[in-house]
Amino acid sequence: MDAIEIQNDTENVDEAGRNEKTLVEIKVLFFARARDLTGLADMSLEVPADSTACDCLNRLIVNFPGLAEIRGCIVLAINEEYAPESTIVKDRDELAIIPPISGG
DSSP states (O other): OHHHHHHHHHTTBOTTSOBGGGEEEEEEEEOHHHHHHHSOSEEEEEEETTOBHHHHHHHHHHHOGGGGGGGGGOEEEETTEEOOTTOBOOTTOEEEEEOOOOOO
């Protein structure tokens, strides 16, 4: 019986040794200068469950260091609603990275 319990505990472990149930996948949308800095309009991002929007942004800055230049003035939205960086993201959420818009 112990062997069955151990097998069930490891069934969802990926090659890196992470339990798949502990990850969520979100869609990230880049607007204006953020799009210019990343070269992307959108992308998928896997993060640990219970990650905040801030955690996601920090991970994006690691992958796209140019985003650091606009970090202090970015507004975030989750599922088309403005959200504080402390908001927990859930599986299939949509996180929008919205820098200030300039122009005349």
